[in-house]
Amino acid sequence: MERTQRPLRADEPTSLRAFLDHHRDTFRWKCSGLSQAQLARTLPPSEMTLGGMMKHLAVVEQSWFEDDFVGGGLMPPFDTVDWEADPDWEWHTARDDTPEELFALLDEARRRADAVLDRALALDGVGLDGLSAAEHPHGQGHFSLRWILLHMIEEYARHNGHADLIRESIDGQTGH
């Protein structure tokens, strides 16, 4: 599959978005062509699954961009979950979702996140120094959009590292 290229010489917002898109695309590639049962497979002793990771990254996109940065809350189905009672809800419920449902959820979360980024990084937007509506839970104040984008790149890349080993254990597919 064709993944977003990372231009070798570009300005900061172009570079950050290209690296994020590259890892979003890499993650889709790692999860593609698998059945619902394969997406629910683990590589013990870890309990992570690719399906759970898809749902997790969908809620992470939502949580950082639309909820924390904009202050707009979470989209369905994440808006009605009791996260305090069930903090790993997205990981353990993914096995009940079809691959099509998981990809659709991830796509919708990405589309909404990109809409937030388009507004913030427009000529009249707040830019990369723009601050989140939400504050750091341990008293460090608001997050810059720069930090959120860099965090999302490392978040996806770290999970792609998990996905590398899990995918290899499912059907032998490797590659970065």
Added chain:
Amino acid sequence: MSATLVSVGGMTQSFDKAFDKDSRAEAPIRAEEVTALRGFLDYHRDTLRWKCSGLTQEQLAQVHEPSTMTLGGMMKHLALNEVGWFGQTLAGEPYPPPFDGIDWDADPDWEWRTARDDSPADQWALYDECVRRADAAIDQALARGGLDAESVQQSSSQGAFSLRWILLHMIEEYARHNGQADLIRESIDGATGE
């Protein structure tokens, strides 16, 4: 923040067991671009150190099948990446030992394959030395042209790399390997955590 190196009886020893999750460098949540990028890079360097700390030579050589990766191989691979991207590509410096005498065409996975023969102290010392060289090359490039500074060596078809690109690439490279390290470490002794 790195493993503490002290000289004992002429031998350099690495007291890496003290390296834990909470002593990692962190990227400030509001900062200008250079500080943010270097902060995330340092965070992932320290995360690798944490994931590899407190293990014996045998544990550093353990695989989590079916993958053939090891944590020791990963440390040596990332040490090579530090001097490869920042030293060789960005600054045009030759590889330092032991990477300078390797026939990479004949043995492209040399660093992964040979790590099992190195003691943990040697692995940590090599890693720290490569990070030190990389940081010096980053300092020089920033002074020369900031994050738009172009690499001395060019890519095969797209011209020079900007320092910005190399820093972002190293963050993704480390984060990806740290994800693999999460699962390998958990399979060795059950240790987990972001």
